[in-house]
Amino acid sequence: MSNWLGTKTHPLLECINRKQSILDPSLETTTLVTQTKMLRVRAIIVATLISFVAAGPWGQICAGNPRNKARGCDGYGCGYYSAPREDGKRKHLGVDVICGDGSTVYAPFSGMIERRMNPHGGRSVINNGVKLRGSGFCVHMFYIRPVTYRGWIDKGQKIGEMLPMQRVYPGITSHVHVQNCNRFNVTHTVHRNFNSSKELWRNGCNMFPLKVIVFVALVSIVAAGPWGQICAGNPRNKVRGCDKFGCGHYGAPRLGGRKHRGVDVICRDGSTVYAPFSGTIGGRVNPYRKNNAINNGLLLRGSGFCIHMFYIRPVRYRGWIKKGQKIGVMLPMQRVYRGMTSHVHVQNCNRSNPTRNL
Structure with missing residues (x-):
């Protein structure tokens, strides 16, 4: 045509x-x-x-393997999900994506590298990997030397290098082991079918x-649009301006030469606070070392985001929550900072600027 x-x-x-x-x-x-x-x-x-x-x-995982071809069967076993291990005593709970020793490994999706994950209990030159969460996925990637163990990474960005598997298992098809955090079958997301x-x-x-x-x-x-309303009475997530205590925008100066690493969304004391996106509440996070009436908050992760929300009394500290659902109540900021514009402090887990999401 x-x-x-x-x-x-x-x-x-x-x-x-x-x-x-x-x-x-x-x-x-x-x-x-x-x-x-x-x-x-x-x-x-x-x-x-x-x-x-x-x-x-997902995007390409290893250089030289654009379609994420999985390892077949060799002298050590097979690379598909649920392949037998140890004479059938257990099953393979991931997929082995072919990757030559020393090859560049890429992030299959955008997300947060959370921590180091070791595939084995002992020590070996390939006992390394990471946990990657974001874009609605959570995976472990084994047998790689990561570029970092914490922080945000974009889809297609270098996440590490393939470790020397041939030194440990001569003759095996070298591969990156990719495994869902919940150990469900990862095959349909690994394979690039188009x-x-x-x-x-x-x-x-x-x-x-x-x-x-x-x-x-x-x-x-x-x-997939911008975050939802955060505080009752503030439908557009208006940000705190400047008062005698400082300003609420990202990067505003703070005592000791520090900078403000979040955004202060205006919220009156006692107001209902909502989840700005759907995700998992990942635990309590306190803004201060010393306790006071507003020293409370939580970590919320999901929909490709990870944030801390401070100065609220959460409805709970663990579990799934939907966008727009009540996540807590604004604490009495005026009791601690009289004259300040009361607000919920929203901060990305990696401390990048969250303003555009508001």
């Missing part, structure tokens, strides 16, 4: 044209209002298909009818 310029039409536009023809087989005879509606439909379909690509299968982005566009178009595409697009706009 060619467009009006005589050039080949991108599969995305082919998809839009096909879907649009279902609604309007004769666009030339429609009114201006209907044409405007069609443009809105096009925009929704574009947003949906782009989201399929952006949030689709030959190219164009193939993904076409498959995405063929697999889903128009109503489904439009519905998913609208849901994704809500689910």
Whole structure:
């Protein structure tokens, strides 16, 4: 198919044209209002298909293995999920992605590197790895030398190097072991099933009818949009300005030459505080070493985010919570800092600027 310029039409536009023809087989005879509606439909379909690509299968894990091909069977066993180990006494609870010794290893999705994870109890040159959580996933990656053990990393960014597996297991197919944190089957997310982005566009178009595409697009706009309201009475998450105690924006100066590493969202004492996104409450986090009436808060992780929320009395310290659900109550800041603009302090776990999410 060619467009009006005589050039080949991108599969995305082919998809839009096909879907649009279902609604309007004769666009030339429609009114201006209907044409405007069609443009809105096009925009929704574009947003949906782009989201399929952006949030689709994981990225390449090891240099030289663009499709994340899994290890087959060798003298040591097989690399697929649930392959037998120790003569059937246990099962393999991950997938072994082929990776030559010394190769660069990439983050399969964007997220937070949480800590070091060792695959074995003893010492060996390949006993290393990391726990990576984000974008709705949580995995352990073994047999790599990580670039860091903590901090944010983007999909496709170098996360480490493949360790010398041949020195420990001569003749084995060298590999990165990838395992879900809950030990469920990781195969469908590891394998990259589409030959190219164009193939993904076409498959995405063929697999889903128009109503489904439009519905998913609208849901994704809500689910993946900016954070929800944090405090009752402050629907736009207005940030504290400057008062006699300082300013509430990210990077504002603090005593001793420090900088403010969060954002202060205005919230009156006693107000209901809501979860800005869906996720898991990961425990209590206190802003101060010394106790006082506002020394409370929590860690919230999920939907690709990780934050600390200070100066609230949480409804609980563990468990899943949905976006917009009550997560706590604003503590009495005026009892501690009279005259300050009462607020919930929101801080990214990696201390980067959270302002754009508000």
